């Protein structure tokens with residue numbers, strides 16, 4: 001498919017891609033969790049990464065954000081080589097992510113969690129002055145809390161939230177600041193049908209310049225919110241295409257959808 | 263960011279009655295307490311508490327249990343003795359207080375930052391090991407070095423400046439000096455924990471990986487916390503050298519470093535108040551151990567044994583210290599009175 | 608080794624040159640110019656031997672510490688107290704029975720039992736709570752220190768080695784050449800220290816062999832690498848833990864007997880040896896026996912050389928070594944990555 005084919009002239013100038021992976025490999029001991037993955041995503045593009053358990057999807061995210069440094073390969077984010085950057089440098093450049101297993105601050109309140117996320121990508125991270133109630137970031141945090149329907153529990157400790165609410169908060173953290181590209185790791189897992197609908201609404205109503213990659217086992221969610229699909233298996237990409245093509249592909253049916261039930 | 267609960271009550275109405283009583287007692291204490299109590303018991307409690315609160319800040323909020331805080335306090339104290347006037351005129355420079363004090367804070371902060379940078383290269387229990395090793399190295403160094411630290415004997419006759427014509431080592435002025443410094447440090451820690459820096463520090467404690475994925479430089483944050491904590495430790499260290507009018511390697515030895523940890527843990531390391539409660543208990547036990555131990559037929563020297571056992575008991579049975587015990591006791595009482603009123607958060 | 612030489616030829620060359628220079632310094636008689644510059648060779652050799660034998664003592668203390676950490680993940684800050692306790696008990700036993708040798712098994716059992724009580728009745732109840740265990744061990748060290756002070760007082764004790772070990776012993780190392788007769792003068796060194804060095808090497812090698820060549824060692828190493836797996840495999844892991852803790856404690860106690868013979872015992876020696884263990888394992892790498900040996904040797908030699916050639920700054924050397932290791936290799940020479 002030509003969907004993700006990079007425009008060569010642009011690549012040479014400032015690379016018109018939001019994300020560009022070249023030959024990313026990640027070894028855990030002797031195990032190659034991902035092997036030689038090459039992938040490009042245009043700005044504003046929304047893509048699903050599908051694959052069976054252990055295919056290396058989460059590991060791919062970890063390499064992109066720098067949570068685990070890739071063993072080899074090059075990562076470019078909006079044209080800039082970020083391969084050697086620590087995670088926080090990549091985040092400050094507009095990359096965001098959610099975690100498959102919620103990774104929140106259980107001892108802080110919902111507002112504090114979101115406020116931290118907003119603060120992390122702004123200036124004055126080391127400020128010793130308490131924010132005033134008309135602080136712009138407090139407002140931003142309030143807006144985000146509202147966007148994910150958590151206003152009712154904004155002052156509760158995160159550890160006390162219901163599972164679905166924690167998943168919502170996970171998404172709020174990824175929307176903080178001015179994201180340019182977001183990685184969603186199975187955001188719908190474990191959500192109720194209503195919560196799923198809310199999630200789809202949030203994803204589809206994101207400003208169009210924000211691109212994302214979503215890992216999702218639920219085809220209904222995944223294929224409704226993306227315009228392209230990448231299939232992974234055993235740490236490798238084996239197919240890319242439009243949602244409709246992937247849905248009908250017999251190989252995919254057998255490898256992924258079939259495997260999912262077994 | 264606090265929720266706008268009960269807007270009809272003014273801020274001072276929200277402070278519980280017990281606090282007002284404590285404040286009133288502390289402020290009027292020189293009227294009814296004797297000099298020994300003011301200078302030795304209360305003064306020392308405030309000093310120990312101030313040094314310990316720097317550990318509370320690092321450990322309770324930052325998750326970094328550092329045994330270096332006494333060394334940092336001691337370094338600040340040493341700097342006051344070395345840069346300012348002291349009995350050891352061959353070494354002391356005798357500079358004016360307004361140069362000495364900032365320089366002492368600065369040097370202690372630089373030292374804390376460097377040590378912090380070493381300590382945060384590893385995590386968890388390694389921090390204790392490394393800071394303990396550095397503290398010990400610093401202790402042995404001050405003992406061996408005669409050109410700067412005057413070796414075994416250290417410095418004596420280190421007196422506070424006679425600002426505003428007050429002799430700050432007189433019991434009542436010294437009491438108020440210590441009270442003021444302790445209150446400032448306590449207030450600062452409480453205030454900072456709700457500031458962006460303090461919140462982020464708690465985030466780093468709970469989930470460093472996520473903090474990095476939110477754009478925070480976790481390592482730099484930890485080092486900055488060490489630097490900030492050094493300010494509180496330095497305040498305590500400078501007061502300590504003024505109180506004793508001397509400083510020597512023994513002041514910063516390993517037992518002293520461990521005492522700070524003991525104080526903070528006994529009081530409750532999760533809360534700034536715990537440092538001061540722990541310090542008060544420690545000082546009371548230390549000062550009155552001859553009487554207390556005597557009644558049980560022990561020699562007065564067994565103070566350390568009592569402290570050690572108390573520390574063990576706290577770690578084993580009440581990880582949030584005496585304050586935690588107090589909370590639980592109150593919660594149980596409240597439950598007995600009214601089964602609908604849960605423990606207040 | 609081979610791989611290292613191939614990948615870093617420059618470093619390998621530097622290391623080789625240093626080793627050759629060092630061997631020359633030790634083996635050859637020194638020319639007068641050199642002696643004029645840095646002092647007598649006898650002084651150098653004595654400092655070196657002092658460092659090596661001190662390193663042997665450090666190794667005896669630190670190997671138990673590192674073993675306990677490696678398997679149980681307990682940073683036992685009461686390890687120094689076990690050392691001092693062993694030293695005191697060894698002193699008493701030697702005095703009562705008149706036999707220095709008898710002190711070792713008795714101390715091993717006695718201090719081992721203390722370790723058994725600590726692990727069985729305290730640490731076992733807070734498995735996995737590393738910070739709490741460390742705090743408890745600090746509390747234990749405070750209590751033990753005061754109990755020992757209570758019983759043995761503040762004075763210092765030295766345990767006497769048996770007569771035939773007390774004298775000096777001639778080593779096949781040339782100290783200097785007699786200018787008139789041209790005869791080589793050999794270095795003389797307290798024989799008890801040499802024997803302790805040999806004993807430490809034997810114990811170290813034995814530990815290494817047990818760890819690397821027996822099924823018990825395989826179990827322990829498997830535990831170091833993957834505790835969950837070992838626990839899941841149905842091995843009675845608590846028993847292995849207990850055995851390792853008792854062994855480590857007993858070893859610290861025996862080291863105390865050695866320390867009491869080498870130097871002296873007094874309150875404060877517990878912290879000194881705890882710190883030595885800390886620095887040794889920080890430098891060598893937590894949980895590694897070979898690392899402890901290397902670390903002990905480096906720290907022992909640095910300390911003694913420092914004492915002889917730069918007395919005011921000898922601590923600084925030790926500290927700088929530790930700081931450098933932390934800065935460039937936080938896990939220590941032979942420590943596994945975090």
Ligand SMILES: Nc1ncnc2c1ncn2[C@@H]1O[C@H](COP(=O)(O)OP(=O)(O)OP(=O)(O)O)[C@@H](O)[C@H]1O
Nearest residue numbers: 028032033051052053054055056057058059060100
């Ligand atoms: N930290 C780690 N250490 C060792 N192996 C790991 C680690 N993280 C992942 N792996 C391995 O890498 C492979 C890929 O794991 P990954 O979590 O990326 O899969 P995934 O596609 O996200 O699967 P799932 O759908 O279950 O989330 C797996 O075999 C896993 O066991």
Ligand SMILES: [Mg+2]
Nearest residue numbers: 057058059100
């Ligand atoms: Mg996954």
